Amino acid sequence: MKNYLLNKRYALLVTLVFVLMLSMVSCNPEAVQKVEQRNWQLTWSDDFEGAAGVLPDATKWTFDIGNGGWGNQELQYYTNRPENVSLDGTGNLVITAKSESFGGSSFSSARIKTEGLFTQAYGRFEARIKTPYGPGIWPAFWMLGANNQTAVWPQIGEIDIMELKGHQPNINHGSLHGPGYSGGNAITDIYALLNDRFDNDYHIFAVEWDADKIDFFVDNYLYERVKKSDVNSKGEWVFDHPFYLILNIAVGGNFVGFPTAQTPFPQKMMIDYVKVYQ
Amino acid sequence: MKTYSIYSSKKIGFAIMSLLLILGCQNDFSDLQEAKYSVNPDVFIDTFSPGLNFAAFGGTVVTGFQVDGNVSYNKSPASMRFDVPNVNDPEGAYVGGSYFTSVGRDLSGYDALTFWAKSSQSSTIDVIGFGNDFGANKYQASISGLALSTVWKKYIIPIPDPSKLKIEKGMLFLSEGPENGKGYTFWLDEVKFEKLGTVSHGQSSILNGTDKVETSFIGVTKTIDGLISTFNLPNGVNQSVNVTPAYFVFTSSNPAVATVDELGKVTTIGSGTAVITAKLGDVLAKGSLTINSAGTFVNAPTPTQDASKVISIYTEKYPNVPVDYYNGYWAPYQTTKSADFTVNGDNVLNYTNFNFVGIQFSAPTVDASVTSHLHIDIFMPNAIAAGSSFKVQLVDFGADGVAGGSDDKSSTVTFASPTLVTKSWIGLNIPLSNFSGLTSKTHIGQIIFEGTNITNFYADNIYFYNDGSIIPSVPTTVAPTPTALSANVLSVFSDAYTNVAGTDLNPSWGQATVASQVLIAGNNTLKYSGLNYQGIVLGSAQNVTSKTYLHLDYYTSNSTSLKVYLISPGPVEKPYVLTVPTGPSPSVNGWRSIDIPLTAFSPVNLSNIIQLKFDGNGNIYLDNIYFRN
Numbered sequence: 017m018k019n020y021l022l023n024k025r026y027a028l029l030v031t032l033v034f035v036l037m038l039s040m041v042s043c044n045p046e047a048v049q050k051v052e053q054r055n056w057q058l059t060w061s062d063d064f065e066g067a068a069g070v071l072p073d074a075t076k077w078t079f080d081i082g083n084g085g086w087g088n089q090e091l092q093y094y095t096n097r098p099e100n101v102s103l104d105g106t107g108n109l110v111i112t113a114k115s116e117s118f119g120g121s122s123f124s125s126a127r128i129k130t131e132g133l134f135t136q137a138y139g140r141f142e143a144r145i146k147t148p149y150g151p152g153i154w155p156a157f158w159m160l161g162a163n164n165q166t167a168v169w170p171q172i173g174e175i176d177i178m179e180l181k182g183h184q185p186n187i188n189h190g191s192l193h194g195p196g197y198s199g200g201n202a203i204t205d206i207y208a209l210l211n212d213r214f215d216n217d218y219h220i221f222a223v224e225w226d227a228d229k230i231d232f233f234v235d236n237y238l239y240e241r242v243k244k245s246d247v248n249s250k251g252e253w254v255f256d257h258p259f260y261l262i263l264n265i266a267v268g269g270n271f272v273g274f275p276t277a278q279t280p281f282p283q284k285m286m287i288d289y290v291k292v293y294q
Numbered sequence: 295m296k297t298y299s300i301y302s303s304k305k306i307g308f309a310i311m312s313l314l315l316i317l318g319c320q321n322d323f324s325d326l327q328e329a330k331y332s333v334n335p336d337v338f339i340d341t342f343s344p345g346l347n348f349a350a351f352g353g354t355v356v357t358g359f360q361v362d363g364n365v366s367y368n369k370s371p372a373s374m375r376f377d378v379p380n381v382n383d384p385e386g387a388y389v390g391g392s393y394f395t396s397v398g399r400d401l402s403g404y405d406a407l408t409f410w411a412k413s414s415q416s417s418t419i420d421v422i423g424f425g426n427d428f429g430a431n432k433y434q435a436s437i438s439g440l441a442l443s444t445v446w447k448k449y450i451i452p453i454p455d456p457s458k459l460k461i462e463k464g465m466l467f468l469s470e471g472p473e474n475g476k477g478y479t480f481w482l483d484e485v486k487f488e489k490l491g492t493v494s495h496g497q498s499s500i501l502n503g504t505d506k507v508e509t510s511f512i513g514v515t516k517t518i519d520g521l522i523s524t525f526n527l528p529n530g531v532n533q534s535v536n537v538t539p540a541y542f543v544f545t546s547s548n549p550a551v552a553t554v555d556e557l558g559k560v561t562t563i564g565s566g567t568a569v570i571t572a573k574l575g576d577v578l579a580k581g582s583l584t585i586n587s588a589g590t591f592v593n594a595p596t597p598t599q600d601a602s603k604v605i606s607i608y609t610e611k612y613p614n615v616p617v618d619y620y621n622g623y624w625a626p627y628q629t630t631k632s633a634d635f636t637v638n639g640d641n642v643l644n645y646t647n648f649n650f651v652g653i654q655f656s657a658p659t660v661d662a663s664v665t666s667h668l669h670i671d672i673f674m675p676n677a678i679a680a681g682s683s684f685k686v687q688l689v690d691f692g693a694d695g696v697a698g699g700s701d702d703k704s705s706t707v708t709f710a711s712p713t714l715v716t717k718s719w720i721g722l723n724i725p726l727s728n729f730s731g732l733t734s735k736t737h738i739g740q741i742i743f744e745g746t747n748i749t750n751f752y753a754d755n756i757y758f759y760n761d762g763s764i765i766p767s768v769p770t771t772v773a774p775t776p777t778a779l780s781a782n783v784l785s786v787f788s789d790a791y792t793n794v795a796g797t798d799l800n801p802s803w804g805q806a807t808v809a810s811q812v813l814i815a816g817n818n819t820l821k822y823s824g825l826n827y828q829g830i831v832l833g834s835a836q837n838v839t840s841k842t843y844l845h846l847d848y849y850t851s852n853s854t855s856l857k858v859y860l861i862s863p864g865p866v867e868k869p870y871v872l873t874v875p876t877g878p879s880p881s882v883n884g885w886r887s888i889d890i891p892l893t894a895f896s897p898v899n900l901s902n903i904i905q906l907k908f909d910g911n912g913n914i915y916l917d918n919i920y921f922r923n
Binding site for chain 2: 149150151182183184185211280
């Protein structure tokens with residue numbers, strides 16, 4: 017058992033808590049953050065250590081399999097084949113979206129989840145990811161409410177920690193979906209890299225979630241805070257029960273648009289680790 | 295048990311602050327390293343940037359480029375306007391030119407040339423890029439077929455390897471012709487170099503990304519081509535960039551076998567194996583060339599035929615006729631590939647994975663009726679397996695001049711052991727008469743090689759030639775000028791001497807022959823058309839006992855029988871058989887000269903010669919008929 021501690025993560029002297037993207041590109045160095053100090057205890061993780069070509073740890077992950085659009089007019093067929101999802105042998109999980117005819121779809125990919133194996137309410141959920149890219153490519157690291165036996169989306173709630181449109185590979189979207197604020201009407205904000213892209217190197221995507229708010233981070237920079245009161249002004253706060261984790265690459269769909277002849281394939285999402293803290 | 299302390303908070307904060315400083319102030323030049331050369335990224339913002347010159351390309355409409363104060367991106371004061379001409383505009387066929395500085399700039403801190411553009415109609419710019427300095431264009435990079443629309447959009451041309459552009463003069467160049475024959479206008483604005491950071495995943499290829507293996511020899515040179523560089527643009531789309539070899543660093547795994555220069559020219563210098571690879575920046579390019587060198591190459595013998603008697607398909611010695619291709623890659627059954635090489639300036643065809651291959655010359659076809667032979671030098675680098683054969687087929691396209699018409703004729707000649715030998719040039723001189731089914735030779739359009747158990751061969755010096763046996767029906771040159779001294783000559787018919795007076799060259803003996811005198815290259819020549827027999831009556835009886843020979847120059851392309859007679863009273867006559875037709879050596883340009891010993895005419899009375907006679911068939915040209923010592 018490993019024990020991970022995060023010490024004094026946000027103790028820096030700072031002046032501003034919420035900083036939007038535009039202020040980041042400013043020449044003025046006054047825009048810096050103050051975030052309260054936390055102590056996190058690791059509750060679940062996967063470092064994706066293992067031999068190349070091996071499927072992810074079956075005690076931690078299960079698969080969504082099939083096509084049909086997944087409610088978003090997505091074009092891919094999700095499989096549990098190593099060519100779509102496997103370890104790379106150097107400590108990463110690789111999800112690969114391929115342009116190939118498979119199961120009646122024009123693309124194959126993978127979507128893995130911890131449903132039935134691990135769920136948690138509240139805490140810090142993070143992953144270190146190098147994203148895929150290209151028009152119509154839609155990678156995501158996200159969570160759904162585990163109460164889907166008794167409720168249906170959006171009532172169960174959805175927290176999107178990393179979501180990216182492949183034709184805008186420098187912009188991460190952090191979103192909440194729930195009753196009154198779902199689909200195109202979700203509560204969302206973006207974090208954009210200036211002069212860089214999320215597919216050039218690994219970046220850490222995280223949320224910190226408690227009973228009153230959800231904070232969104234990229235590379236430990238807080239770019240979005242959604243308070244329960246904000247949510248209640250739009251609909252119902254449903255982030256009060258355990259959620260499970262999902263990693264996937266969708267191809268096409270309502271969020272991202274559709275791939276073009278110029279979309280490079282195959283596309284790979286590299287995941288160094290996923291860690292959950294309480 | 296491990297304990298991880300993730301990130302000191304100070305480091306995080308410092309990193310964020312650094313980020314803000316760097317990202318926020320990238321255009322402040324004072325932050326950049328001091329450079330020997332200007333790092334000014336601007337090409338054309340609202341006007342020419344300092345030091346920028348413009349020169350139009352040859353053949354362009356020189357006034358096609360203007361600084362436009364009316365149309366611009368983002369209401370800036372001016373843009374660059376290009377007025378593409380209509381087809382057949384007398385002022386020029388296209389617009390284009392280069393914008394360059396006289397002193398180089400250091401562009402190594404940027405990763406792309408960017409600009410905003412729009413056009414009066416949807417259009418595709420033929421080529422646009424940078425690195426054209428009206429000099430070596432060493433680090434030229436460009437995009438072909440850049441699609442513009444009628445609204446302002448930003449375009450990005452990635453720099454394949456910025457570290458190369460330390461002293462670059464070529465800031466922008468472009469070339470664009472009419473769209474569907476019609477002219478139109480397009481504009482560029484805010485043209486500048488930028489450090490975007492979002493031009494990613496650079497990949498490059500040599501040899502179009504293939505791993506090639508080639509047999510080679512000392513002295514063989516080959517230039518690595520198929521150079522491609524691809525970058526993913528900030529919108530996730532891949533963009534190919536045309537690159538010059540100078541962007542690549544080429545490497546030979548074994549420089550004792552093969553060297554490669556900075557332009558990708560590979561020279562084999564030893565025997566063994568070497569693998570040529572290339573890097574663009576830090577990234578290994580896809581594709582490689584493996585050289586398997588067999589050592590010293592023996593060139594095919596240099597042809598020795600006189601150029602006037604040759605129709606060359608593939609030689610260095612003679613000018614080649616227009617050839618459509620030396621390998622037609624005929625689908626679907628052909629397996630033959632080409633791996634042609636050049637050894638010390640000598641080009642050699644190399645057919646690998648050989649089953650059959652065609653060489654075509656259809657525009658125009660070749661009239662081989664004036665030649666007698668087909669010559670090919672072939673070299674079999676591998677052992678000759680039992681049952682190997684090598685076939686040469688000639689195809690005449692017929693009067694319609696196209697392959698596959700109703701009038702094609704073809705014929706094949708087959709070679710096998712012992713003609714076929716390994717590791718030595720085999721010089722094939724194939725008489726065209728051996729191509730028995732080739733009933734027409736006036737529109738030859740293809741040479742086809744076909745092999746059994748021969749997987750690889752080299753070919754060189756492919757040409758038709760005339761060994762002299764094929765001559766025109768009418769002489770094109772005069773008969774050889776006589777060299778005998780006048781004092782030793784008794785002349786019957788020659789411009790070089792005084793002829794026997796009163797001689798009748800066309801006595802009426804009931805012959806069918808039409809005798810006449812014609813000018814051949816300005817020289818009076820005796821012509822017998824449709825010979826059956828023909829007499830010559832001397833102006834007076836001649837005693838030729840003091841002479842030794844009867845000399846004749848004769849020429850015939852079609853006679854199959856020709857005899858000459860001396861006649862003395864009686865009449866006593868004696869024929870002498872002449873070799874016809876007169877094509878092959880020792881004829882010169884079809885003229886055959888003969889000195890017949892007078893003893894051959896015994897029992898004719900040489901002291902009283904009154905007539906000469908010819909009989910036989912065909913059309914005969916005669917000159918310089920005389921007796922001599």
